[in-house]
Amino acid sequence: MEISKDCLYTKEHEWARVEGKIAHVGITDYAQSSLGDITFVGLPKVGDAIKQTEFSATVESVKAASDVYAPLSGKVTGVNKELAAHPELVNKSPYDKGYFFVMEISDLAEKSKLMDEAAYKTYVEGLSK
Amino acid sequence: MEQLKKTPLYDTHVAMGAKMAPFGGWLMPIQYDGILTEHAHTRSEVSVFDICHMGEFLLEADPIASGLDRIVTQNIISMPIGSGRYRFILNETGGIMDDLIVYRIKDKSWMIVVNAATIAADEKHFLKNMAGEYSFENVSDSLGKLDIQGPKSEEVLVKIFGDGVMDLKYYTFKEFPLWGERLIVSRTGYTGELGYEVYISGGQVVKLWKLLLENARVKPAGLGSRDTLRLEMGYPLYGQDLDTAHTPLEASFDKFVDLSKDFIGKGAILEENKNGLKERLISFKAETRRSPRHGFGIFAGDRRIGTVTSGSFSPSLSVGIGMGYVSEKIEVGARLLVKEGVTEIPVTVVKKPFYNKTSL
Numbered sequence: 076m077e078i079s080k081d082c083l084y085t086k087e088h089e090w091a092r093v094e095g096k097i098a099h100v101g102i103t104d105y106a107q108s109s110l111g112d113i114t115f116v117g118l119p120k121v122g123d124a125i126k127q128t129e130f131s132a133t134v135e136s137v138k139a140a141s142d143v144y145a146p147l148s149g150k151v152t153g154v155n156k157e158l159a160a161h162p163e164l165v166n167k168s169p170y171d172k173g174y175f176f177v178m179e180i181s182d183l184a185e186k187s188k189l190m191d192e193a194a195y196k197t198y199v200e201g202l203s204k
Numbered sequence: 205m206e207q208l209k210k211t212p213l214y215d216t217h218v219a220m221g222a223k224m225a226p227f228g229g230w231l232m233p234i235q236y237d238g239i240l241t242e243h244a245h246t247r248s249e250v251s252v253f254d255i256c257h258m259g260e261f262l263l264e265a266d267p268i269a270s271g272l273d274r275i276v277t278q279n280i281i282s283m284p285i286g287s288g289r290y291r292f293i294l295n296e297t298g299g300i301m302d303d304l305i306v307y308r309i310k311d312k313s314w315m316i317v318v319n320a321a322t323i324a325a326d327e328k329h330f331l332k333n334m335a336g337e338y339s340f341e342n343v344s345d346s347l348g349k350l351d352i353q354g355p356k357s358e359e360v361l362v363k364i365f366g367d368g369v370m371d372l373k374y375y376t377f378k379e380f381p382l383w384g385e386r387l388i389v390s391r392t393g394y395t396g397e398l399g400y401e402v403y404i405s406g407g408q409v410v411k412l413w414k415l416l417l418e419n420a421r422v423k424p425a426g427l428g429s430r431d432t433l434r435l436e437m438g439y440p441l442y443g444q445d446l447d448t449a450h451t452p453l454e455a456s457f458d459k460f461v462d463l464s465k466d467f468i469g470k471g472a473i474l475e476e477n478k479n480g481l482k483e484r485l486i487s488f489k490a491e492t493r494r495s496p497r498h499g500f501g502i503f504a505g506d507r508r509i510g511t512v513t514s515g516s517f518s519p520s521l522s523v524g525i526g527m528g529y530v531s532e533k534i535e536v537g538a539r540l541l542v543k544e545g546v547t548e549i550p551v552t553v554v555k556k557p558f559y560n561k562t563s564l
Binding site: 111114115136137138139140162166 | 223517
């Protein structure tokens, strides 16, 4: 199970790679592996306001559809257009080419509610027991 | 909760890294390498599926005197020895109790293959409705079943069973000797591809599985791809698309009901023919990659007219596909909406199969 060193994580298996006030957002290797083959990603629109822990995107695998929650509050500034034709990028490259969207963070203090790599690793290991 | 049952291949699946999940009271492999990969491999090469959970009954019975013929919706009297037929069994109100395959082994010797979740109810139904001299044996626990499916399946089985495999026509079977037993190899399947179903004693299933996988063309597949493969063909899944709440006419399977013969549930079907159908099973294709899912509502404009029974992403067509019962007569080509919460998927009603470029 790959966990990227430079990301922060939610208990729902979203990641945020924060650089200043900007964050790339996606779902973790654990999430894509649990979902199986991803067949559709429903992304927010550029300009959408999103709120930490609330609905921000949809991801569908062959077997099921799941909601993706925003790891932080802010505004969507860009989306990964490649996912429309190639949702399998989420399976192949969950932390890089398979990112969902980019956002501008409105409240950097919310970062404290997210897990770092080590904490997320411990959390995921606890789930598989 | 009831203890989940395991097939003889359970340890093998786990050792090979399959994802296991409950299905019909059994702990079954859902996927190995991934549903899309297994789906594509079955459409282009050969996959082997563990189907040991399904049930088998062996009968020695005169089809008329025992009442056996009356249990199914089409006659079995005219079946040639060595053939199989897809049939329904109904309750008195015309509801579908199961869809099954009847094989005629000898003049008065039959094998009936039923769904896993309905084994007990089916057994009861057969025993209740048969009379006179007959024997009935439920061999579900001792008989295993492997499905070998895909355009290259014939050459794989020829290597194991010999050239005799090539004589098999669709819905026929032959017995082949292997490891001291005679196996039934039937040219049938649930994928839409050229394929075979092999019945072998539970004790030798693992050995046959391993022998099949020695052939580099063959890969293991789980029930996840079995489901996407069957749905692309418009094959119904009992418990989802077929159930006791619906009749074969509602399921749009009129061709498997023979009103010129007697069968259990016929009165209700005649009544239904007179009064009209309450619901109809339709097939529909999404315009996007979004998948209709079991339980989603089917809408004509703002009006809810039905419910999705099966839905999935179609790997061959790269769009969502589904089936569901609707309470109105809907023509092919009609545009409907499949909805659940904020999810809205525009769909077009189509004819089955969804996909027809197969090797069947």
